[in-house]
Amino acid sequence: MRMRRKPNLMPRLANCSEYIIPAADAHCGAWLEVFSDCNELRAELGCGKGRFLSETARANPRVLFIGIERVADAAVVAAERARDAGLRNVRFIIDDVACLPTVFAPRELSVIYINFCDPxxxxxxxxxxxxxxxxxxxxxxxxxxxxxxxxxxxxxxxxxxxxxxxxxxxxxxxxxxxxxxxxxxxxxxxxxxxxxxxxxxxxxxxxxxxxxxxxxxxxxxxxxxxxxx
Ligand SMILES: C[S@@+](CC[C@H](N)C(=O)[O-])C[C@H]1O[C@@H](n2cnc3c(N)ncnc32)[C@H](O)[C@@H]1O
CATH class of the missing domain: 3.40.50.150 (Vaccinia Virus protein VP39)
Structure with missing residues (x-):
């Protein structure tokens, strides 16, 4: 996805820092212990601006949704959406999908969404x-x-x-x-x-x-x- 560089990216990221996990590998194997209101873990890969993730999370409050997106300009929009909707069960990782083995333990995910990935x-x-x-x-x-x-x-x-x-x-x-x-x-x-x-x-x-x-x-x-x- 080619995006114009968002102005004020750093302050915007800081304003939704609760939604962005910087050292996600610390949660590997323990996501549902940290987010104890949830009983299932799903991830969307290349979540872009996060519309799908926020709306799906709203409909499934007991499921924890993790969006992985390598472009910070897109991820910040996704995090702002989740914050503005007051969602407690969505978080984002700004990284390449290749990080998967360091952030999720074997068999930890129940669903992986891949939506409109680059062809x-x-x-x-x-x-x-x-x-x-x-x-x-x-x-x-x-x-x-x-x-x-x-x-x-x-x-x-x-x-x-x-x-x-x-x-x-x-x-x-x-x-x-x-x-x-x-x-x-x-x-x-x-x-x-x-x-x-x-x-x-x-x-x-x-x-x-x-x-x-x-x-x-x-x-x-x-x-x-x-x-x-
Ligand atoms: C075409 S967009 C689709 C966005 C969103 N899923 C949708 O359907 O609206 C593809 C997204 O995947 C991200 N992406 C592509 N390859 C990726 C990778 N290896 N790791 C993380 N994100 C990736 C891009 O930065 C872009 O935001």
Whole structure:
């Protein structure tokens, strides 16, 4: 995501410092001990300006949501949103997703959200995609045995690539749709409208999703559970 440099970034970060965890590795394996009102831990990778995370957190007050975003200019907007909404169950880490093994213990996460990650065109840059093998190996380790990835994108090539990589690394896909906001409707029998995960995935749009959806772009989505070992 290319963003203009936000003016007053440092004072703005200071004003929502409660929402940004500077030394997140100190919480590794103990997130739910520190946030004792919560009984489940989920993370969104590349959360951008955090609309999805704040709205999902508001609907699930007993779940602790951690947003990981490497661009401080985006993360500060996300933290301000959470602070302004008075949310107690959202925190942010300003870092690369590669930090995952140092901030979450094996099997600590129940859900990993990946929403509209950068598609990184071309073979040479494919390993930077958040659904490429190196990252999937990290998710496999961090997810609980009943956990799952919930993935949304507007990019059909990235979606095809991701489905292929999930399969190659032994993940089991559950809900798979190439038109999330119409899936399960009268003209679609691939997914039951009663599937709660589908309902949850479309209930809250991300900032990017809202933009694409308003342009008539179809949104692809799927869930992927790690291999049981
Ligand atoms: C296209 S934006 C989507 C933002 C948001 N998820 C949404 O749907 O509105 C992708 C975001 O992922 C972040 N990002 C990309 N690669 C990342 C990485 N390896 N670690 C952390 N953040 C990353 C970018 O900085 C950007 O904010």
């Amino acid at each position: 990184w065109q071309g073979k040479k840059r494919a390993k930077r995609r958040l659904t490429s093998d190196g990252y999937l190996a990290l998710y496999k380790n961090a997810l609980s045995p009943n956990g799952e990835i919930r993935f949304k994108t507007d990019n059909t090539e990235l979606f095809d690539f991701s489905l292929e990589r999930f399969d190659a690394l032994g993940f089991t896909t559950g809900v798979v749709t190439r038109d999330l906001h119409r899936a399960g409707g009268d003209d679609d029998d691939t997914i039951s409208p009663a599937d709660t995960r589908l309902g949850e995935m479309r209930a809250v749009m991300t900032d990017y999703e809202e933009k694409f959806y308003s342009q008539g772009v179809r949104i692809c989505a799927c869930t992927a559970a790690p291999p049981r070992e």
